[in-house]
Amino acid sequence: MRIDDPSRRAVLKSLSMSVAVGSVLRVIPLQAAEHAHHMIETEKAAGPYTPKFFDAHAYKLLQALCDVIIPPDADSGGAVEGGAPEFIDLLASENSDYQKPLKEFLTWIDAACTRKYGNAWLECDKSQQTEVLNLVAYRKNAEQDASLAWPVYNFGFLRNFVADGFFTSKIGISYLGYKGNTYLAEFQGCPPVPGV
Amino acid sequence: MLQVSPRRKVYDVCIIGSGAGGGTAAKVLTEGGLSAVMLEAGPRLNPVKDFKEHVWPFQLPHRGVGEGGRLRGFLSEFMAPNGYWEVPGEPYTTAPGSSFAWFRSRIEGGRTNHWGRIALRFGPADFKPHSTDGVGDDWPITYEELAPYYDKVESYIGVFGSKENVPNAPDGVFLPPPKPRCTETLVKKACDRLNITCIPSRLAILTKSLNDRGACHYCGQCGRGCMSASNFSSSQVMIPPAASTGRFTMITGAMAREIVLGSDGKAEAVSYIDKATNSEQRVYARAVIVAASSCESARLLLNSKSSTFSAGLANSSGVVGRYLTDSVGSRLVGQFPQLEKVPPHNHDGVGGMHMYMPWWLFGKKNDFLRGYHIEMGGGRDMPGVGQFTRVCEEHEGYGVRLKQACRRDYGTHIGFSGRGEMIPNEDSFCEIDPSVKDQWGIPVLRFHWKWGENDLKMSDHMQATFRSIIETAGGTVVNFQPRTPPAASSGATAEQGRQQPQSGGRISTGGEIIHELGTVRMGDNPKKSAVNRWCQAHDVKNVFVADAAPFVSNPDKNPTLTIMALSWRTSEYLLDQVKKGGI
Numbered sequence: 109m110r111i112d113d114p115s116r117r118a119v120l121k122s123l124s125m126s127v128a129v130g131s132v133l134r135v136i137p138l139q140a141a142e143h144a145h146h147m148i149e150t151e152k153a154a155g156p157y158t159p160k161f162f163d164a165h166a167y168k169l170l171q172a173l174c175d176v177i178i179p180p181d182a183d184s185g186g187a188v189e190g191g192a193p194e195f196i197d198l199l200a201s202e203n204s205d206y207q208k209p210l211k212e213f214l215t216w217i218d219a220a221c222t223r224k225y226g227n228a229w230l231e232c233d234k235s236q237q238t239e240v241l242n243l244v245a246y247r248k249n250a251e252q253d254a255s256l257a258w259p260v261y262n263f264g265f266l267r268n269f270v271a272d273g274f275f276t277s278k279i280g281i282s283y284l285g286y287k288g289n290t291y292l293a294e295f296q297g298c299p300p301v302p303g304v
Numbered sequence: 305m306l307q308v309s310p311r312r313k314v315y316d317v318c319i320i321g322s323g324a325g326g327g328t329a330a331k332v333l334t335e336g337g338l339s340a341v342m343l344e345a346g347p348r349l350n351p352v353k354d355f356k357e358h359v360w361p362f363q364l365p366h367r368g369v370g371e372g373g374r375l376r377g378f379l380s381e382f383m384a385p386n387g388y389w390e391v392p393g394e395p396y397t398t399a400p401g402s403s404f405a406w407f408r409s410r411i412e413g414g415r416t417n418h419w420g421r422i423a424l425r426f427g428p429a430d431f432k433p434h435s436t437d438g439v440g441d442d443w444p445i446t447y448e449e450l451a452p453y454y455d456k457v458e459s460y461i462g463v464f465g466s467k468e469n470v471p472n473a474p475d476g477v478f479l480p481p482p483k484p485r486c487t488e489t490l491v492k493k494a495c496d497r498l499n500i501t502c503i504p505s506r507l508a509i510l511t512k513s514l515n516d517r518g519a520c521h522y523c524g525q526c527g528r529g530c531m532s533a534s535n536f537s538s539s540q541v542m543i544p545p546a547a548s549t550g551r552f553t554m555i556t557g558a559m560a561r562e563i564v565l566g567s568d569g570k571a572e573a574v575s576y577i578d579k580a581t582n583s584e585q586r587v588y589a590r591a592v593i594v595a596a597s598s599c600e601s602a603r604l605l606l607n608s609k610s611s612t613f614s615a616g617l618a619n620s621s622g623v624v625g626r627y628l629t630d631s632v633g634s635r636l637v638g639q640f641p642q643l644e645k646v647p648p649h650n651h652d653g654v655g656g657m658h659m660y661m662p663w664w665l666f667g668k669k670n671d672f673l674r675g676y677h678i679e680m681g682g683g684r685d686m687p688g689v690g691q692f693t694r695v696c697e698e699h700e701g702y703g704v705r706l707k708q709a710c711r712r713d714y715g716t717h718i719g720f721s722g723r724g725e726m727i728p729n730e731d732s733f734c735e736i737d738p739s740v741k742d743q744w745g746i747p748v749l750r751f752h753w754k755w756g757e758n759d760l761k762m763s764d765h766m767q768a769t770f771r772s773i774i775e776t777a778g779g780t781v782v783n784f785q786p787r788t789p790p791a792a793s794s795g796a797t798a799e800q801g802r803q804q805p806q807s808g809g810r811i812s813t814g815g816e817i818i819h820e821l822g823t824v825r826m827g828d829n830p831k832k833s834a835v836n837r838w839c840q841a842h843d844v845k846n847v848f849v850a851d852a853a854p855f856v857s858n859p860d861k862n863p864t865l866t867i868m869a870l871s872w873r874t875s876e877y878l879l880d881q882v883k884k885g886g887i
Contacts, residue, residue: 203372276361285648297483
C-alpha cells in the first residue's frame with residue numbers, strides 16, 4: 109500500500125506515455141502527482157498527537173476504551189494503533205454535536221465505577237471493567253433499566269466512532285482485506301466463488 | 305479636443321457556464337472558427353491541487369469526512385471539487401409545503417467533475433412521449449435527428465458499453481466494457497431468473513486510449529477526479545481543445561447577472577459580478593449561449609428584464625421556470641451472505657457500475673407510464689467512515705467478536721438505485737423569489753415541488769423490484785435506521801440533515817438526483833415554448849440555451865450525454881447561421 113510502490117510507478121509512467129506529445133489535454137504529469145501525494149504524507153507525519161478536546165485523564169480513558177472496543181488480536185493491531193483516539197478527539201474538538209455523547213459517557217463510566225467499586229474505570233480490575241461495559245454494550249439493558257438509556261446510546265455512539273477510526277486506518281483496511289486503490293492495466297473481474 | 309472612442313472588445317459568442325453544455329459549445333464553436341468568451345462563476349480547476357485520487361483515508365486527519373465530520377455521506381474530502389447543496393451567500397428558497405434540493409457547482413467543468421459518467425442515449429420513444437402514451441408533449445426533434453450528434457459526442461469523449469438492441473435504449477459508439485465484479489455477477493444471475501434485462505453499463509470512461517487520453521487504470525475513484533483524464537469531464541476534455549484554438553477566453557469568478565439587449569433588440573452583452581472585486585462588469589458578444597445549468601439558466605433569463613421583455617428574456621410564452629422535473633429516485637440495499645466467501649481481491653473497477661438494468665418493460669402494460677433503469681453499487685470498495693455503523697449497532701457488544709463481525713460484513717452489501725422518468729406537472733416549477741436576493745443583490749429562485757401520482761407508483765414499483773432482485777439473489781433487504789438519542793433532541797444527525805437531503809425510502813426529494821431540467825423548454829410553437837428546435841430563443845435570435853433546460857421531457861436516461869449532443873447540434877447550427885449571415 110505504499111504510495112510509491114513499483115507497480116504504481118510503472119503504470120503511471122505508461123499512462124503518461126500513452127498521451128501523445130503536444131496533447132492539449134490536462135493530464136497531470138507523473139511528477140506533479142507524486143509531489144501532491146507527498147505533501148499530504150508530510151502534513152500527516154508532524155510528530156506525536158496532542159489532544160485538542162479531551163483532558164489528559166479523559167484521553168487516557170478514551171484510548172483504553174478504543175482498544176477494548178476494537179482490540180489487537182492475532183490478525184492485526186487494535187483501534188489505538190489504528191489512530192482512532194486522535195480521529196475522535198480531532199472531530200470532537202470541531203463539532204459540539206460529538207462532544208456531548210462522548211464526554212457524557214466518559215464521565216458516566218467513571219462515576220458508575222466509583223459508585224460501585226470505589227475506583228475510576230481505569231483503576232478497576234478487568235472483571236469490574238467488563239461488568240460495567242456489559243451494562244452499556246446492549247440495548248436490551250436500557251429496556252430493563254431506563255437510567256441506562258443515555259449511557260447505552262452514548263456507548264453506541266463511541267463504538268461507531270471507534271469503528272470509523274479503525275477501519276479507515278492502514279491496519280484496519282488491511283485487516284478487512286481491501287486490495288484496491290492501485291493501478292491495473294486490466295480489470296480481472298470476479299475470482300471463482302461458490303454461489304456467486 | 306481629440307475624441308477617442310474606446311474600442312470595446314466584442315467576442316463572437318459569450319458562453320455562460322463551463323459544464324457539459326458550455327464546454328461542448330466552447331469546443332465546437334472555437335474549432336469552427338469563432339471567438340468565445342466563457343463566464344464561469346467559480347475558479348479554474350487545478351487537478352494537481354484539487355484531485356485526491358489514490359489518497360487513503362488515513363492520509364487525511366479527518367479520514368475523508370472533513371472538519372467536524374461535516375462531509376459525512378455523499379460529499380467527502382476525496383471528491384473532486386464539484387459543488388454543494390448549500391452555497392454560502394447564494395441562497396434559494398422553497399415555497400411552503402415544497403421541498404427541493406439544489407446541487408450547484410462553482411468551478412470550471414461544473415458538475416461534470418463529479419457526475420456518475422452514466423452516458424445513456426435517449427430512445428426514439430423518449431422524444432415522443434405524447435405520441436406514445438398521450439401524456440405530456442413531444443419534442444420538436446426526433447431521435448434520428450439527434451443520433452448523429454450522439455455519435456460525435458461518444459466518438460470524442462469515449463463511452464464503453466455493448467451492442468444489445470434493447471428497445472428504446474439505443475446502442476452507441478462503444479469502447480469495450482469492463483468485466484463484471486462479483487456483486488454484479490450475482491445480481492445478473494438473479495435478473496436472468498426474473499427476466500429483468502441486465503447488461504454492461506454505458507459510462508464515459510475509457511477502457512482504451514482515445515483521442516490523446518490514456519485508458520482507465522481501474523482505481524474506482526472517478527468521483528475524485530482523474531489525473532490521466534481517463535473519464536469525461538468538461539474541464540479536462542472540452543475546455544483544453546477550445547483553449548488550444550487561441551480563440552477562447554475564460555473569465556472565472558464571474559457570476560452572470562443579466563443578458564443585456566442592444567437597441568436592435570438582440571442580446572449585445574452579458575453583465576456579471578466579478579467576485580474578486582465585487583463589481584459589475586460587462587462582456588460583449590454577437591451571440592449568447594446560456595449553459596449555466598437548467599435552473600440557473602432559467603434564473604438568468606427571468607432576471608433579464610427589459611421594457612421589451614417585462615417577464616424576462618425569451619419568456620413571452622411564460623414557460624421559463626415551468627415544467628421543472630427531476631428523476632424519480634428510490635433506493636434499497638441488500639446484504640448477501642454468500643459474498644462473505646469472496647476472497648480478498650481487487651474489486652475496484654471503474655468509478656461506477658459495470659452492469660445495469662435498462663427499462664425492461666418497455667411497451668408492456670404497466671400500472672404507470674414511462675419507465676426507469678436500475679443502477680447498482682457495493683462490494684469490497686475502499687472502506688470509509690460510516691460503513692460499519694449498521695453492523696456495530698446490530699451486532700452490539702465489543703471486542704474481537706465485534707471486530708470479526710465487521711470483517712465478515714465488509715463487502716457483502718449491494719445497493720440498488722432506480723432512476724425513473726418524472727412527468728412534468730403544474731405544481732413543480734421555479735420562479736424568482738419576490739424578496740430574497742443573493743450576496744450580490746441578484747434575485748434568487750423559489751422552488752415549488754410536488755411528485756405526481758405516476759411518479760409515486762413508479763417508485764413503489766422500484767421498491768418491489770429491488771426487493772425481488774435481492775431476495776432472488778439470496779440476500780436480505782437491509783432495513784436499518786441508525787439509533788436516535790433517547791430524548792427528543794436529535795444530536796449528531798441534525799447537522800447533516802441540513803447539509804444534504806436524506807436519501808432512501810419510497811421516493812427521493814425533488815432535485816436530489818441532480819437531474820433537474822426542463823425549465824426553458826423547446827418547441828415549435830412560440831406560445832408554448834421558450835426556444836425552438838435549435839435551442840434558439842424564439843424571442844431573441846442570438847440567444848441559445850445549451851444545457852438541459854430545453855429538454856421537453858426527462859426520460860429515465862441520465863441527461864448529460866443528451867446535453868452534450870444537443871449542445872453540439874446547437875453549436876453547429878450557430879456556426880452555419882454565422883456563415884449564412886443570419887446572426
